Amino acid sequence: MLNLSFSKFKLSAALLLSASLAFTSCGGNSGQEAGSDLSGAIQIDGSSTVYPVTEAVAEEYRAEAPNVKVTVGVSGTGGGMKKFTRGEIDIVNASRSMNEAEAQTASENGISYVQLSVAYDGLTVVVHPSNDWAKDITVAELKKLWEPEAQGKIMRWNQIRPEWPDQEIHLYGAGVESGTYDYFTEAIVGKSHSSRGDYTASEDDNVLVQGVSTDPLALGFFGYAYYEENKSKLKAIPVDNGSGGVLPSLETVKDGSYAPLSRPLFLYISSKAIAKPEIVDFVNFYLENAGELSQEVGYIALPDNVYKEQQQKFDEFAKSGATANQQ
Amino acid sequence: MTNSEKNRLKDKAFQVFGVFCTLIGLVVLAIFLIDIVIEGIGRIDWDFLTSLPSRRAASAGILTAWAGTLWILVLSAVIAFPLGIAAGVYLEEYAKKTKLSNFLEINIANLAGVPSIIYGLLGLELFVRMMNLGGVLLAGALTLSLLILPIVIVTTRESIKAVPRTIRDGSFALGASKWQTVWHQVLPASFGGILTGVILALSRAVGEAAPLIVIGALAYVPFVPKSPMDEFTVLPIQIFNWTSRPQAAFLTNAAAAIIILLLITFLLNGIAVYLRHRQQKKIKW
Numbered sequence: 001m002l003n004l005s006f007s008k009f010k011l012s013a014a015l016l017l018s019a020s021l022a023f024t025s026c027g028g029n030s031g032q033e034a035g036s037d038l039s040g041a042i043q044i045d046g047s048s049t050v051y052p053v054t055e056a057v058a059e060e061y062r063a064e065a066p067n068v069k070v071t072v073g074v075s076g077t078g079g080g081m082k083k084f085t086r087g088e089i090d091i092v093n094a095s096r097s098m099n100e101a102e103a104q105t106a107s108e109n110g111i112s113y114v115q116l117s118v119a120y121d122g123l124t125v126v127v128h129p130s131n132d133w134a135k136d137i138t139v140a141e142l143k144k145l146w147e148p149e150a151q152g153k154i155m156r157w158n159q160i161r162p163e164w165p166d167q168e169i170h171l172y173g174a175g176v177e178s179g180t181y182d183y184f185t186e187a188i189v190g191k192s193h194s195s196r197g198d199y200t201a202s203e204d205d206n207v208l209v210q211g212v213s214t215d216p217l218a219l220g221f222f223g224y225a226y227y228e229e230n231k232s233k234l235k236a237i238p239v240d241n242g243s244g245g246v247l248p249s250l251e252t253v254k255d256g257s258y259a260p261l262s263r264p265l266f267l268y269i270s271s272k273a274i275a276k277p278e279i280v281d282f283v284n285f286y287l288e289n290a291g292e293l294s295q296e297v298g299y300i301a302l303p304d305n306v307y308k309e310q311q312q313k314f315d316e317f318a319k320s321g322a323t324a325n326q327q
Numbered sequence: 328m329t330n331s332e333k334n335r336l337k338d339k340a341f342q343v344f345g346v347f348c349t350l351i352g353l354v355v356l357a358i359f360l361i362d363i364v365i366e367g368i369g370r371i372d373w374d375f376l377t378s379l380p381s382r383r384a385a386s387a388g389i390l391t392a393w394a395g396t397l398w399i400l401v402l403s404a405v406i407a408f409p410l411g412i413a414a415g416v417y418l419e420e421y422a423k424k425t426k427l428s429n430f431l432e433i434n435i436a437n438l439a440g441v442p443s444i445i446y447g448l449l450g451l452e453l454f455v456r457m458m459n460l461g462g463v464l465l466a467g468a469l470t471l472s473l474l475i476l477p478i479v480i481v482t483t484r485e486s487i488k489a490v491p492r493t494i495r496d497g498s499f500a501l502g503a504s505k506w507q508t509v510w511h512q513v514l515p516a517s518f519g520g521i522l523t524g525v526i527l528a529l530s531r532a533v534g535e536a537a538p539l540i541v542i543g544a545l546a547y548v549p550f551v552p553k554s555p556m557d558e559f560t561v562l563p564i565q566i567f568n569w570t571s572r573p574q575a576a577f578l579t580n581a582a583a584a585i586i587i588l589l590l591i592t593f594l595l596n597g598i599a600v601y602l603r604h605r606q607q608k609k610i611k612w
Contacts (some may be wrong), residue, residue: 043558045545048571055547056382062549071558072547073462074568075540083543088461204571206578225573297382298573 038065040278045073046080046093047179049223050265052297053119054093057286060293064285068278077179087111090273091283094266095121095179099192112271114317116310117264117302118286119294122224122248123184125261126234128216133157133164136238136245139260142188145171145219151196157217171199172211172220178203184221187260209234221261224248225298253300265299269317280318287311363589367582375583379549380565384576389584391548395464395559396533396591398552402468403532407475408525412514414476415483415521420509439477446474447538455542462543465555470538475528482524486517519606526599530592536563562588 044054051074058070073080077094084092085105097115098106106113125142127134134157141160144150157164174180176193181201186192202208205222212220213233227236227248238245241259252258267286273279287310291301302310328336378388418435422428450470460466490513498508514521539561546568548560562584569581 045543048568051546051568052382052572055380058547058549059379059381062379069550070547071545071549073540073543073545074564075543205573206571223573229573229575293382 037067038278038281039067040276041069041071042091042273042276042279042282043071043089044091044093045075045083045089047077047095047265048074049077049095049121049179050093050118050267053265053290053294053299054267054286056293056297057289060289061282061285065278065281068282070282076177077182078177084113084268084270085109085111087270087272090270090276090279092268094268095263096182096186096192097266098268113268114314116267116269116283116287116314117306118267118290118310119265120253120262120300120302121265122253122258122300123180123187123221123261123263124224124227124236124248125219125221125239126212126227126236127219128212128214129233129235130216131235134219134237136240138240139188139242142239143190145169146173146185146195147189148194148196151198168217170215170218171196172208172215172218173199173201174205174208174222175201175203180205180223183263184261187263223298224253224300228298250295250300254303262300264302265294269314271317274318283314284311287314360589363582363585366579367584367586370579370583371586375580376587380547384572384574384580387577387580389562389565389587391551392560392562392565392584393587393591394551395544395548396561396588398464398555398559399468399471399539399561400529400533400591402464402555403471403475404525404529406468407472407479407528410472411476411479411525412483412521415480415487416509416514418480419484419487420505420513435477435480439481443474443535444537444541446470447541449473450538450542460556462545462558463556464552464559466542467539467544467559467561468555470542471532471535474535474538475532478528478531479525482528483517483521486520486524487513489520490516519603522602522606523599526595526602530595533591533595534563534588536561536567540564540567562591 044058051072054072058072061068061070072093075083077092077096080089080092080094081098081102083089085102087109094115098113125137137160145154145160154160155168156166157169158166160169173195174184181195182192185195189195200208200211200220202211205226208220208222209226209230212218213230227234236247238247239258239261240246246252246258248258248262253262256262267283269279269283287307291304291307295301374386375388376393377390378386379390380392381387414435418428418432422431447470450466450473454460454466454469455462458466494512494516495508498512503511544564545558545560546564548558550557552559566581566584566588569577569584572578
């Protein structure tokens with residue numbers, strides 16, 4: 001005989017659920033003193049490369065305006081642009097410029113926008129520390145190595161420069177979904193999103209660090225911050241664009257001599273968002289603090305006058321946006 | 328060598344092989360757990376559990392992430408539990424063995440093998456865009472419910488199948504209707520197995536990052552969600568985000584967050600084992 005009523009089953013299920021609900025709701029909300037009476041929500045999404053800067057600014061902004069809920073996603077520059085051009089988010093983090101197709105979608109949806117540079121990243125070309133032959137590399141050599149035609153052909157170091165050893169070369173680079181890949185191919189190959197496909201690709205730069213640092217025949221590229229944090233395991237090679245080899249550093253990226261691999265990181269602000277005072281306040285706060293905070297998270301600050309230019313650009317956009325929205 | 332000696336040798340060889348196979352799984356798990364615990368255990372303290380995300384690895388916490396994970400867990404359970412059990416009961420007790428029910432069965436089995444990111448894309452289109460929910464908790468929970476529904480249905484059916492035919496016959500013989508038999512005899516008897524299935528399915532959902540990123544779950548959320556219509560983040564996304572940062576201190580944070588996630592999973596599995604055990608003791612045929 002089965003002597004168990006089904007109501008006991010309901011009871012225990014209900015208990016389980018209510019217990020976990022109670023557990024969830026007890027998560028505290030830290031009551032902070034208001035520094036500003038602005039409130040509202042700001043939705044940001046996009047590049048995971050720009051994310052650390054925006055996260056840092058959003059964190060500091062918590063103290064400035066505790067009632068403004070700033071949220072940041074990491075669906076990638078492409079994914080963020082899709083949402084931005086559909087009007088689903090206010091600001092998009094981008095590690096490359098908006099492309100034509102995206103600009104067209106934006107205008108179809110009646111969204112205008114302003115592009116602001118917030119920091120630099122220097123894409124660093126790295127080899128294994130035991131590599132004693134690669135003392136510099138020219139942009140033309142990088143192109144020869146990475147262009148689509150190189151696939152299956154340029155497989156040995158001495159094919160790039162005859163005095164280099166007759167050994168295999170193993171390539172490591174950003175995955176094709178990342179803005180880093182788009183930028184590198186545009187700067188080196190000359191065409192965005194076009195390169196050889198036979199290299200070890202990863203969206204996670206730590207995987208690339210791991211690969212290059214354990215492979216004596218490796219050559220790879222990734223963001224400056226990842227090189228900076230792993231200097232002991234890697235060797236950066238100076239990139240020569242015709243005026244001598246230049247190593248990436250805070251100075252060479254900032255003054256533009258590390259070209260063409262230093263890239264700006266962008267914010268795009270939507271015209272739909274500009275009418276909200278909390279957005280204007282947040283972007284102003286962003287531009288004021290981006291220099292210091294970007295350096296803290298591993299990127300390179302823009303020169304002060306460039307931040308001023310960005311501020312002017314934004315002020316004009318905010319003004320015209322406000323009038324456009326009134327009409 | 329006699330035949331029986333040969334057989335004994337074969338028996339021994341198979342035993343060694345079996346132990347070896349078991350060890351592969353256990354050793355890999357042990358290496359993973361030891362590595363994570365060594366890396367992360369020192370980082371876990373009350374502040375880590377109650378702090379908001381931060382750019383400084385040392386002051387960053389996982390409050391919003393674990394709160395989001397618990398919300399998702401509860402909502403997915405509330406949604407998938409009744410749907411999955413009802414579907415399982417229908418297929419096992421009511422559905423006639425027609426071509427249609429065959430077709431349904433094959434598809435449910437197939438659904439269990441669909442990659443989770445596909446469910447994310449489905450959820451994005453269906454819940455986020457068409458139902459216009461946005462990237463909120465409810466949309467995430469609905470998406471994960473779809474993901475675990477096939478598992479819940481399959482385990483429900485297996486548990487119901489395990490109830491002896493004689494119990495049903497006895498119930499019918501006493502004049503009970505089909506519904507009364509299912510509600511008062513079959514379901515309570517199979518409840519332990521069903522619950523185990525649901526909880527194991529939930530512990531799969533807890534570890535998912537990809538489908539939630541697709542539907543628009545965020546990485547930086549400075550507030551604890553208060554309703555199913557709030558935006559959210561979950562532990563796997565926080566972990567994913569931290570492992571891709573250049574600073575080594577974030578990797579320690581990720582390891583600590585992984586320990587918390589594992590604890591949640593172990594807790595769920597523990598509940599499943601306990602409930603099954605209790606249920607088995609109560610059932611006396």
